[in-house]
Amino acid sequence: MSTVAPSHWQTGPAPQDAKGWIARATEVAAVLATDAAERDKAGATPHAEVRLLKESGLVTLLGPAGHGGAGQDWTTAYRVVREVSKADGSIGQLLGYHYLWNWAARLVGTREQWEHVEAEAARNQWFFGGAVNPRDNDVTVTEDGDDLLFTGRKTFSTGSRVSDVTVLEGVLEGTDKHVFAIVPSDSEGLTFHDDWDNIGQRLTESGGVTLDGVRTPWSSAAGFVDKEFLPRTYNTLNVPVIQLVFVSFYLGIAAGALETAATYTRTKSRSWLHGGYDKAVDEPYVIDVYGDLTAKLWAVEALADAVALEGQALHEDPDAVTEQSRGAFEVRVAAVKARATDVALEVTSRIFEVTGARATASAEGLDRFWRNVRTHTLHDPVAYKRREVGRHVLTGELPEPTWYS
CATH class of the missing domain: 2.40.110.10 (Butyryl-CoA Dehydrogenase, subunit A, domain 2)
Structure with missing residues (x-):
């Protein structure tokens, strides 16, 4: 990766609010998109990509402002991961996991521990594995x-x-x-x-x-x-927060696939010779597929944003988190995880129906979106997420906190 970061990142002021940081993530995605397919094929260790994340300031998004961080919350972090993942699902995952490991000190540690870790991480721009x-x-x-x-x-x-x-x-x-x-x-x-x-x-x-x-x-x-x-109920928020990070890069990858496919359809797809239309963008079935996939994606994005807001209330008062509030949140997260998985898999596979045979060329790299989603959605069976929701609806049961629920 040889593309350099935009010069205004160094010469201009850092973003000051959530909207600005999401816009910064969009700029990062634009840089990554220039050679995303080529980097995926090369499979090289992403040192340059992580350097880009550091130069953009995104690595310290959750860090305290007093120590050089952006002082943002999880609702912004999820959106940032989604934006970066539109261009490169791998880098979106790396960034999302970085946020998780950075937050782990606050999740599990004592106040003295997490204040020290967060201050040092922000000051030194640590990237977490x-x-x-x-x-x-x-x-x-x-x-x-x-x-x-x-x-x-x-x-x-x-x-x-x-x-x-x-x-x-x-x-x-x-x-x-x-x-x-x-x-x-x-x-x-x-x-x-x-x-x-x-x-x-x-x-x-x-x-x-x-x-x-x-x-x-x-x-x-x-x-x-x-x-x-010294245990706290807040310690058990690890799974719902992790799962929302997963949702974020699934939806980002799906959105990136849809945007990339739409560009291909506008500029490269040929209309079917028996369809009676001069352009692929005028064919009714092509229009229908894009409308269908977009509506499904928008719906699950809205659900993800709503659930993220529900979770933020728990982060703002960790000592007030109860088994009931934690369990109710996990059920909502399970629901959005199930829908995000299904929609991301559908979007990334069906785009080929409306781009055509030539879009399967290796040079186009459209397959990477499906490969990325298919690989990570096997992390834990989505059927068990649907079960959490179903049992809660039928019996009122809340998921027991485990490593996966």
Whole structure:
């Protein structure tokens, strides 16, 4: 990637509100779009792309303004991820996961811990990665005096090789307690494997990682005081917030697919020789498909925005989050996750119906949108999200907080 960032990012003032930061994300997307298909094929480590995110200021979007951050909230972060993902789903995912790992200190940690992490992250423009895969219960945490040692392997570690710091997760030896800690990504004993070779989201650096006695002080164990974890209901918001980040880049990828396809239809598609129309844009079935897909996408975008606002109320008063309010929010998130998955898959596959056979050429790169959505929507079965909604409607049951609900 050789495209340089717009000069006004350095010479002009930073955005001052949510609208301005979403516009900045749109500018980032415009830069990424210039060679998105080529970068997807190359599959190179996205160092330049992460540098672009830093230069734009988006990496410190959630950081405190007093330490150089933008001081924005999650409703803006979701929209920013959606905008970036229109051009490049991989970079949108990296940015969304970065926000999640940055927020992890506030989610789990003590006030002293998260204030320190957020200040340092904003001042130093840290880019976060995470070696946190709850299905792989294969990292053990042992004590060594005032330190902890993380040992084991994680199958997935999104953002690994392009991160400044990495969130680690493991189980404290002899207990069932999960320990989270943030360490420098170049820590001794932390080895990232270049083994991410999937059909989609190819630039997310989501390969495996080995932890060979990675050392960090007990004081960095998030939420622990005197070696005991202090739980809050707010700690259990990890799943609904993660799922809304997923929704954000699914919808961004779908919107990008639709915009790219529409441009192709206007400029390259040929009308069918037996249709009786001179231009593809005048064919009734083409018009109908674009209208159908756009209406479905707009509907789920509106639902996503509404659910994000509902969640923001919980973030603004963490100590007031109850099992009831958390569960009700998770049901709403499950609903939008299910719809976003279905609509994104439909949009990214049906665009070929209205672009034509020539649009399948490798040079066009239209397939990357479907590959990206199809890859990540397998993260956790959408049927279980529909089940959360259905059981709540029929019995009033709220989802039990787990790693996936």
